[in-house]
Amino acid sequence: MAALLRGLRAGRALRGLGSVVATPTATTPQCSSLRRGFHCAALRLQDESKSDKPPSSSSTTYHEHYQAHSTEQDTTAASQEDSASDPAAETASGPNTSYQDQSGEQGEEYETEEQLQARILTAALEFVPQHGWSMEAIAAGAETLGLSSASTGMFYNGAGDLVLHFITHCNSQLTEILAEQHKQVQLGQAEPKETADFLRDAIETRLRMYIPYIETWPQAMSILLLPHNIPDSLKHLSTLVDDIWYYAGDRSTDMNWYTKRAALTGIYNTTELVMVQDSSPDFQDTWNFLDNRIQDVVNMATTAKQVECVVSLKNLTGLNQRR
Amino acid sequence: MQRAAHTALYDWSQIVGPAVIRRCLKCRATLQQSSRAFSVIPPPRDSEEKEMLDRILRVDHAGEYGASRIYAGQMAVLGRTRTGPLIQEMWDQEKKHLEKFNEILAENRIRPTALLPLWNIAGFVLGASTALLGKEGAMACTVAVEESISEHYNSQIRALMEKDPERYTELLKIIKEFRDDEMDHHDTGLEHDAETVSI
Numbered sequence: 464m465a466a467l468l469r470g471l472r473a474g475r476a477l478r479g480l481g482s483v484v485a486t487p488t489a490t491t492p493q494c495s496s497l498r499r500g501f502h503c504a505a506l507r508l509q510d511e512s513k514s515d516k517p518p519s520s521s522s523t524t525y526h527e528h529y530q531a532h533s534t535e536q537d538t539t540a541a542s543q544e545d546s547a548s549d550p551a552a553e554t555a556s557g558p559n560t561s562y563q564d565q566s567g568e569q570g571e572e573y574e575t576e577e578q579l580q581a582r583i584l585t586a587a588l589e590f591v592p593q594h595g596w597s598m599e600a601i602a603a604g605a606e607t608l609g610l611s612s613a614s615t616g617m618f619y620n621g622a623g624d625l626v627l628h629f630i631t632h633c634n635s636q637l638t639e640i641l642a643e644q645h646k647q648v649q650l651g652q653a654e655p656k657e658t659a660d661f662l663r664d665a666i667e668t669r670l671r672m673y674i675p676y677i678e679t680w681p682q683a684m685s686i687l688l689l690p691h692n693i694p695d696s697l698k699h700l701s702t703l704v705d706d707i708w709y710y711a712g713d714r715s716t717d718m719n720w721y722t723k724r725a726a727l728t729g730i731y732n733t734t735e736l737v738m739v740q741d742s743s744p745d746f747q748d749t750w751n752f753l754d755n756r757i758q759d760v761v762n763m764a765t766t767a768k769q770v771e772c773v774v775s776l777k778n779l780t781g782l783n784q785r786r
Numbered sequence: 787m788q789r790a791a792h793t794a795l796y797d798w799s800q801i802v803g804p805a806v807i808r809r810c811l812k813c814r815a816t817l818q819q820s821s822r823a824f825s826v827i828p829p830p831r832d833s834e835e836k837e838m839l840d841r842i843l844r845v846d847h848a849g850e851y852g853a854s855r856i857y858a859g860q861m862a863v864l865g866r867t868r869t870g871p872l873i874q875e876m877w878d879q880e881k882k883h884l885e886k887f888n889e890i891l892a893e894n895r896i897r898p899t900a901l902l903p904l905w906n907i908a909g910f911v912l913g914a915s916t917a918l919l920g921k922e923g924a925m926a927c928t929v930a931v932e933e934s935i936s937e938h939y940n941s942q943i944r945a946l947m948e949k950d951p952e953r954y955t956e957l958l959k960i961i962k963e964f965r966d967d968e969m970d971h972h973d974t975g976l977e978h979d980a981e982t983v984s985i
Binding site: 705709714715716717718720721 | 847887888891892895897898900902903
């Protein structure tokens with residue numbers, strides 16, 4: 464059902480191009496086939512723009528290809544997506560964008576849809592200060608890669624895709640940095656840090672990645688809070704916090720696993736909020752705030768250990784007998 | 787009984803596996819921090835396998851934790867009776883199992899179950915309340931619990947064998963060993979008059 468809606472939405476987007484399109488009666492909505500259609504079209508456009516064809520013909524060929532593809536889709540209802548795309552690619556007499564070889568070796572010209580999306584989104588980041596976290600930024604990014612701005616149709620989640628892509632990128636950068644630091648320590652080339660310092664440095668490094676986009680970051684945060692984005696953003700946040708604790712040396716397998724991560728999530732979120740409102744030079748207020756929060760957590764942990772009255776009470780009542 | 791003692795002395799270092807080079811799964815790498823060059827579970831090929839292994843090990847970890855708490859409850863009541871040493875011995879074996887799973891969870895970045903506090907209390911209460919019925923009650927509890935644990939381990943072994951026995955040899959070895967230990971506890975319970983319990 465959702466796939467049908469997506470198919471219809473994609474169809475409407477095409478009509479918005481101003482060309483007459485046969486209504487894509489996606490009777491067997493194979494949403495990924497549609498996406499392959501876009502992908503195929505996008506790649507063809509890329510090739511065509513490389514071969515210097517006039518823009519009007521490129522939009523018509525895109526349209527033709529889409530029609531060819533959708534008819535193909537209707538006729539090969541129950542067939543594999545591969546074979547549906549394949550004859551479509553061949554009938555449109557496009558370049559060699561064979562989909563047969565998906566699982567194994569891939570040719571040098573071939574890239575997966577995910578890779579293409581990633582490239583577009585990375586290019587789009589450049590335009591975020593200008594257009595905000597929006598489809599315009601993605602369209603501008605696509606254009607710098609030589610693709611039509613219609614290739615934004617690939618992104619069903621629009622701005623959400625862009626923000627999530629950026630978050631993933633930042634997280635993997637952080638993990639690389641932490642792994643590198645860990646290697647340095649293992650090799651004896653660096654001193655291991657105290658947990659509090661490690662956490663502070665990790666969060667500071669991670670938040671500093673937002674600095675180029677800090678003007679528009681509140682918009683990104685609100686996009687992440689949209690209901691359909693919440694599962695993804697929570698997943699990214701939890702993997703981030705888990706990674707930081709893992710590299711900080713946490714190997715707990717009891718409730719501490721949860722309390723530590725909850726504490727760090729709280730610190731990270733509140734520091735992020737402070738950062739978007741911070742106007743001090745180089746965000747010094749934010750780092751001070753971060754310092755204080757981490758200190759709070761450390762104090763709480765030490766206090767908990769120091770609760771000796773509980774232990775002595777247990778001793779008095781004979782509950783602490785070791786056998 | 788003798789077999790239980792024998793397995794209790796069974797040296798973990800006898801589990802030797804090939805050196806496994808860990809792959810980075812997207813960016814969630816595990817670090818080779820321990821001096822051993824082997825790992826109990828193979829580096830997961832994809833997130834589906836990782837989830838399956840995570841679930842298996844999380845459940846096993848929770849199970850051993852609960853078992854440990856059950857014996858703790860039994861000891862709290864019967865610790866100073868004749869059956870004290872017997873229960874202590876079985877408890878020590880469970881602690882060893884728990885330690886092993888703690889290691890595996892830590893090495894492979896597996897999240898422990900969030901229900902640990904629940905198993906903590908429930909296990910202790912179960913152990914203590916059955917022990918209050920006397921030695922036979924405690925043994926009956928042991929028999930029942932160990933039987934279901936063995937069944938659980940057996941179904942895990944079946945599942946892993948169905949998937950790919952070659953790939954999971956290390957893990958299968960450990961689970962089989964633990965299952966044998968649990969069967970020993972079960973037999974010990976029967977030996978010590980579990981079936982004569984009068985409720």
